[in-house]
Amino acid sequence: MAGRWRSSGPLDDAGPKAPTVDTTVAHISRVYDYWLGGKDNFAVDRIAAERVIAAYPNIVRSARGNRAFLGRAVRYLVDEAGIRQFLDIGTGLPAANNTHEVAQKAAPECRVVYVDNDPVVLSHAEALLASGPHGATAYVDADLRDPETILAAAAEVLDFSRPVALMLVAILQHISDQDDPYGIVARLVSAMPSGSYLALSHPARDIHAAAMAEIAVRMNKLIAEKVTFRTRPEVLRFFDGLQLVDPGLVPVPRWRPASDLEATSPTVMWAGVGRKS
Numbered sequence: 001m002a003g004r005w006r007s008s009g010p011l012d013d014a015g016p017k018a019p020t021v022d023t024t025v026a027h028i029s030r031v032y033d034y035w036l037g038g039k040d041n042f043a044v045d046r047i048a049a050e051r052v053i054a055a056y057p058n059i060v061r062s063a064r065g066n067r068a069f070l071g072r073a074v075r076y077l078v079d080e081a082g083i084r085q086f087l088d089i090g091t092g093l094p095a096a097n098n099t100h101e102v103a104q105k106a107a108p109e110c111r112v113v114y115v116d117n118d119p120v121v122l123s124h125a126e127a128l129l130a131s132g133p134h135g136a137t138a139y140v141d142a143d144l145r146d147p148e149t150i151l152a153a154a155a156e157v158l159d160f161s162r163p164v165a166l167m168l169v170a171i172l173q174h175i176s177d178q179d180d181p182y183g184i185v186a187r188l189v190s191a192m193p194s195g196s197y198l199a200l201s202h203p204a205r206d207i208h209a210a211a212m213a214e215i216a217v218r219m220n221k222l223i224a225e226k227v228t229f230r231t232r233p234e235v236l237r238f239f240d241g242l243q244l245v246d247p248g249l250v251p252v253p254r255w256r257p258a259s260d261l262e263a264t265s266p267t268v269m270w271a272g273v274g275r276k277s
């Protein structure tokens with residue numbers, strides 16, 4: 001099935017509307033793209049990205065390690081957990097090993113719904129929609145703070161009577177405590193049947209704490225999407241009611257690393273995968 005997207009109104013095949021892109025303020029999708037080595041960023045994003053690098057040079061390796069975790073988690077979910085449906089919220093700009101590419105390489109019938117609220121990500125949605133013929137992908141232009149809209153749109157492509165993997169990889173730091181991040185995650189998980197999974201990563205407040213405090217100050221000054229970094233116990237709360245699979249909630253590179261070298265890569269993020277029983 002060809003990919004489809006939804007920007008507002010029902011899913012359609014007409015293409016995304018021309019998004020309004022603000023190039024005067026940095027946006028996290030583009031800053032993260034810069035750290036990953038991408039080209040979909042503007043001068044304002046590069047300046048912000050470099051200011052963060054100046055506070056903690058290993059942020060680049062941490063971001064790349066986070067991207068590698070995304071791939072390892074998807075492969076685990078397909079190969080070992082038998083998952084064939086993914087709801088990937090906070091997709092980011094297309095990069096190497098997007099969720100549907102990793103998933104469909106392992107099992108071509110995988111169905112993936114991507115969600116992001118960034119207009120530049122929307123404008124690149126086509127690259128995320130290149131589903132293999134046996135599976136499906138869709139893109140939903142929506143905000144994580146509106147889980148009902150996300151669930152309604154995702155239900156047009158995913159079958160919520162069968163297990164789904166909810167991917168919240170490096171996005172929850174953009175949901176402040178006032179916006180009830182725990183309630184949002186619980187609502188999304190409540191829509192998924194037993195045998196579903198939550199995979200998430202989250203910047204830490206308790207790894208390299210001084211550098212992370214400075215990074216938070218710089219990001220909140222320079223980037224449109226504000227950040228709240230969290231401690232391991234605070235991140236663990238997102239898994240309430242779920243069973244963490246081995247090795248639990250750990251620094252990103254230690255989540256099922258492919259090599260000893262990968263396991264020791266620098267990080268400022270927690271990662272884990274939990275199963276709903």
Ligand SMILES: C[S@@+](CC[C@H](N)C(=O)[O-])C[C@H]1O[C@@H](n2cnc3c(N)ncnc32)[C@H](O)[C@@H]1O
Nearest residue numbers: 029032090091092116117118143144169170174
């Ligand atoms: C750091 S990137 C992570 C990209 C990808 N998940 C990864 O880990 O490689 C965070 C993404 O979340 C998106 N985002 C931030 N706040 C959001 C919100 N409230 N609703 C939807 N997307 C959001 C940003 O636009 C950005 O693309």
